[in-house]
Structure formats: structure tokens, C-alpha cells
Amino acid sequence: ARRHEFALRTALGASRWRLARQLLGENLLLSGLGAALGVAFAYSGSKVIIAQIATTTNRVFLDVGLDWRMLGFTALIAVTVTLLFGIAPTLLASRVAPMEAMKEQGRGSTSGRQVGLAGGLVLAQVSLSLMLLVAAGLFVRTFVSLAQVDLGFVPERAMVVTVGAQRAGLDSTARTLMYERVVEAAGAVPGVTAAGLSVLTPASGSTWNNDFEFPDRPELPEEERIVNLNYITPGWLATMGTRILAGRDIERSDRVGGPQIALVNQKFAEKYFNGESPIGRVVRIPARGDDPASQIEIVGLVSDAVYTNLREALSPTIYGPIAQLPQAPSGVYLTVRTTTTEPAELTRSLTAAINGVNADLTVSFRPLEDFVTAALSQERLIAMLSGFFGVLALLLASLGLYGITAYAVIRRRSELGIRMALGATPGAVVRLVLSRTGGLVVGGIVIGGVVAWWASRFVSALLFGLTPTDPLTIAGAMVVLAAVGILAGWLPARRAAGIDPAEVLREG
Numbered sequence: 223a224r225r226h227e228f229a230l231r232t233a234l235g236a237s238r239w240r241l242a243r244q245l246l247g248e249n250l251l252l253s254g255l256g257a258a259l260g261v262a263f264a265y266s267g268s269k270v271i272i273a274q275i276a277t278t279t280n281r282v283f284l285d286v287g288l289d290w291r292m293l294g295f296t297a298l299i300a301v302t303v304t305l306l307f308g309i310a311p312t313l314l315a316s317r318v319a320p321m322e323a324m325k326e327q328g329r330g331s332t333s334g335r336q337v338g339l340a341g342g343l344v345l346a347q348v349s350l351s352l353m354l355l356v357a358a359g360l361f362v363r364t365f366v367s368l369a370q371v372d373l374g375f376v377p378e379r380a381m382v383v384t385v386g387a388q389r390a391g392l393d394s395t396a397r398t399l400m401y402e403r404v405v406e407a408a409g410a411v412p413g414v415t416a417a418g419l420s421v422l423t424p425a426s427g428s429t430w431n432n433d434f435e436f437p438d439r440p441e442l443p444e445e446e447r448i449v450n451l452n453y454i455t456p457g458w459l460a461t462m463g464t465r466i467l468a469g470r471d472i473e474r475s476d477r478v479g480g481p482q483i484a485l486v487n488q489k490f491a492e493k494y495f496n497g498e499s500p501i502g503r504v505v506r507i508p509a510r511g512d513d514p515a516s517q518i519e520i521v522g523l524v525s526d527a528v529y530t531n532l533r534e535a536l537s538p539t540i541y542g543p544i545a546q547l548p549q550a551p552s553g554v555y556l557t558v559r560t561t562t563t564e565p566a567e568l569t570r571s572l573t574a575a576i577n578g579v580n581a582d583l584t585v586s587f588r589p590l591e592d593f594v595t596a597a598l599s600q601e602r603l604i605a606m607l608s609g610f611f612g613v614l615a616l617l618l619a620s621l622g623l624y625g626i627t628a629y630a631v632i633r634r635r636s637e638l639g640i641r642m643a644l645g646a647t648p649g650a651v652v653r654l655v656l657s658r659t660g661g662l663v664v665g666g667i668v669i670g671g672v673v674a675w676w677a678s679r680f681v682s683a684l685l686f687g688l689t690p691t692d693p694l695t696i697a698g699a700m701v702v703l704a705a706v707g708i709l710a711g712w713l714p715a716r717r718a719a720g721i722d723p724a725e726v727l728r729e730g
Contacts, residue, residue: 242309249308344622348666351619355699356674358612365605367687374527376463380590381565383556389582397550407575408558416559418458423555425593429530434507450529450539461559469501469522477545485522490538532597620710627659628714639726648719655718659711667700
């Protein structure tokens with residue numbers, strides 16, 4: 223667009239290097255201002271990322287200062303891009319003979335090669351934008367799918383207290399009795415509606431599994447003998463909000479010396495009993511280490527619940543009484559359900575109640591919702607970042623389309639004015655201008671769609687609840703990009719439709 227200016231400077235004796243220095247100075251000023259804003263955004267953005275990783279009780283402390291090596295690398299990339307795209311147009315424009323370029327003044331003409339180069343860059347930009355939009359759609363939908371997973375328990379208004387008995391110096395029997403008193407003391411705290419102990423807390427990332435077998439059946443294949451375990455006290459299932467579908471809950475009479483019992487989840491019943499009632503059936507857990515083999519009768523069926531994390535498929539689970547463990551654990555999780563929406567308000571009273579049972583017990587508190595939030599932290603972060611870069615790519619693509627369309631309107635101003643003088647309607651002018659924008663959008667969508675379809679398989683491990691080539695996500699990204707692209711082209715096209723033919727003819 224500035225070829226006439228460069229031609230005039232060349233005619234007056236300016237060299238290519240002089241023109242390059244002029245344009246480089248202009249570009250460095252713009253890129254320097256942009257870099258300053260970018261550095262400020264990077265510093266504040268890193269704090270936002272840390273906030274997404276942290277939870278209310280587990281703070282993440284990381285140095286989010288700008289690392290000089292990373293800053294130097296990105297600055298080098300920025301300088302390289304500025305040099306390449308700042309000087310290249312000057313060199314292209316200066317190749318035209320000064321006399322020829324000056325004759326073009328007023329006609330707004332430019333070479334087909336330059337127009338083709340600009341169109342090619344915008345085409346690549348649209349293609350890459352579509353890829354980022356598809357990735358953003360996949361990751362955002364993954365996060366939404368995980369956030370909507372049926373947990374099988376109710377995390378709201380529940381607090382998990384980690385109780386450590388290492389310093390208490392009690393034997394296994396005494397620890398079991400002490401844990402029962404802890405549950406009673408916690409349940410008596412004002413504001414607590416239910417309390418129960420467990421060896422593991424759901425969605426905490428911890429796992430306890432073991433082999434098992436059916437005494438009255440042939441030996442199971444090795445991969446089907448593994449079952450998840452959790453040992454709990456009476457009332458823990460009710461505290462968590464996990465329903466008992468059939469049979470009974472664990473009772474205080476279920477302890478060492480009595481008949482060994484357990485409850486199983488729906489997945490266990492579906493897998494090993496074809497959905498029939500498992501109550502009254504017997505399973506056997508072989509001896510392991512110092513623990514003897516145990517013959518266990520199933521007395522209850524409970525609803526499925528998340529065990530290790532939200533991504534893990536529901537798996538067969540056995541719930542046994544803590545009081546029937548050969549060795550009582552040195553640490554347990556006390557879960558309490560409260561009447562307040564802020565369970566943390568009861569930490570003082572719960573601490574006093576637990577220390578009233580044994581002053582040597584150690585306690586720490588964490589809302590049950592925090593476990594779920596932490597389990598989603600990676601997906602939330604990926605969805606946030608991919609969504610941000612997807613929107614950023616969409617913005618850049620729309621700016622590119624707007625710029626090339628606006629420039630095309632300026633370049634064809636005389637032609638459009640003549641068309642309107644000869645009877646072309648504003649609508650026809652808009653369609654004419656949008657035809658090129660539409661071609662770039664459609665071409666970029668086709669190329670980007672093919673590449674996105676192929677490349678999406680590489681993120682399959684990060685997805686949940688949908689396939690990498692999910693047609694709805696890809697189609698949605700295409701529609702969004704097409705709409706934004708057409709809007710970006712329509713703004714200068716509408717301006718072109720308002721051209722005054724008489725004014726244009728006078729300028730000519």
C-alpha cells in the first residue's frame with residue numbers, strides 16, 4: 223500500500239537498506255509496545271494458572287517471576303518475526319521501478335503476487351485457528367463431562383478429617399475402640415448431622431485393592447481377580463450420601479471374632495453375578511503378608527461411587543468393617559456431614575472433640591469438595607488454557623480477514639465506484655467483496671478441518687466422554703470460525719457498499 227511512498231524515496235536516492243531501516247523502526251516500536259503488554263500479561267496470567275491448581279486448603283506456592291531464559295527465548299522469537307515480516311514487504315515493494323510505482327498512484331493497484339501472499343498467510347492463519355478451536359472444544363467438553371460425572375456421593379457440606387494415631391501408642395484393639403469413640407464424639411458436635419470413618423476417601427487418588435475368589439466357583443482369570451477395597455465404620459455410607467440398595471449397613475456388632483461380612487457395589491454385582499442379588503454369597507480373600515485368608519459373606523448392596531479419581535471407570539468394590547481388620551490402621555479419615563454450607567467453621571469444635579478422646583491424635587481438615595476440585599484441576603487448567611488460545615486464535619484470524627478485506631476494498635475503490643455508477647446495488651457490492659473473504663474462510667476451514675481430524679488422535683489420552691474426532695466439536699468449531707470470519711469481512715464490505723460513485727469518479 224505504501225509502494226508510491228517507497229518509490230518516491232528511492233527516486234530521491236534512498237537505498238533499499240534505508241527503506242528497510244525506516245520500516246524496521248516503525249515495526250520495532252509497535253512490537254516493543256506489544257511485548258511490554260505481553261510481559262505484563264504473562265506475569266499476571268501465571269498467577270491465574272497457579273490459582274487454578276491450588277485448592278482452598280492446599281495452597282500451591284511457586285515462583286511465578288519471569289524467568290530470564292524463557293523471556294530471552296521469546297524475545298528472540300519476537301525479534302526474528304519482527305525482522306522477517308517487517309522488512310520483507312519493504313523489499314517486495316522496492317523491487318518495482320520507481321517510475322512504474324509512481325504511475326500507479328491513485329489507481330490503488332498492487333501486484334497479484336503480493337495479494338496472493340497476503341491471502342496465503344490469512345488462509346494458513348484460518349487453518350491453524352480452526353485446529354486450536356477444535357482442541358479447545360475437545361478439552362472444554364472433557365472438563366464439562368468430568369464435572370457432570372455422577373460421583374455416587376454428595377461432596378457438599380462434608381468435611382474430611384485426617385486422624386493420625388501414630389503418637390497414641392495403642393495396640394490394634396485399643397485403636398479400634400478409640401476410633402469408635404472418635405466417631406461418637408464427632409457426631410455429638412453441634413452442627414454435625416452424621417459421621418463415619420474410612421481407610422480411604424473417594425476421589426483422593428489413593429487405592430487399595432486385592433485378589434479375591436469365589437469358594438464355590440472355578441478360579442477366576444488373573445485380570446478379573448482384582449477388586450477395590452475400603453474399610454469403613456457404621457454410618458459412613460450415609461455420611462457420604464452413598465445409598466444402600468439392598469441388604470443392610472455395617473453394624474457395631476461386626477467386629478473381630480464374629481462372622482466376617484462386607485458390602486459390594488453395583489459394578490461388583492453386575493460383573494460377577496450378572497446383576498442378580500449378591501446378598502448371602504460368599505467371597506474369599508487369600509492370605510497376604512501377615513494377614514490371614516478371610517471368608518466373607520456379602521450382606522449389602524450399595525450404589526456405585528467414584529473410587530480413585532473421576533477418570534477411572536467404575537470398578538468392583540468391596541466395603542468391609544474397620545473393626546474386622548486384623549490390624550487397625552494407624553491413620554483413618556473421619557468424614558462428617560454438617561448443617562452449614564461452610565464445614566470449615568466446625569474445625570475448632572471438631573478438634574476439641576477428637577482431642578477429648580485422645581490428646582495424642584493428630585488432625586487435619588479438608589472439605590470433601592476439595593478432593594473433587596483437585597481431581598479436576600488438570601482438566602480445568604487445560605480447558606482454560608486451550609479455550610484462551612482458541613479465542614485468541616479466533617481473534618487473530620478475524621483481524622487477518624478484516625485487514626485483507628479492508629485492504630481489498632481500498633485497492634478496488636475505483637472499480638467498486640464504477641460498478642455502482644453503472645447500477646450495481648449495495649447488496650451486490652457486499653457479495654462481491656465477501657466472495658474473496660468467503661473463499662479464504664472456506665479454504666482455511668477445509669484445510670484446518672482435515673489437519674484437525676488427523677491430529678486430534680494425539681490428545682485422546684486427555685479426553686473423557688468423547689472421541690478425538692468428535693463430529694459435533696469439529697462442526698461447532700467450523701461454524702464459529704465461519705461466522706466470525708464472515709463478520710470480519712462484512713464490516714469493510716458494508717463500508718464498500720456506502721461508497722459515493724460521484725466522489726470516486728472525481729478522484730479518478
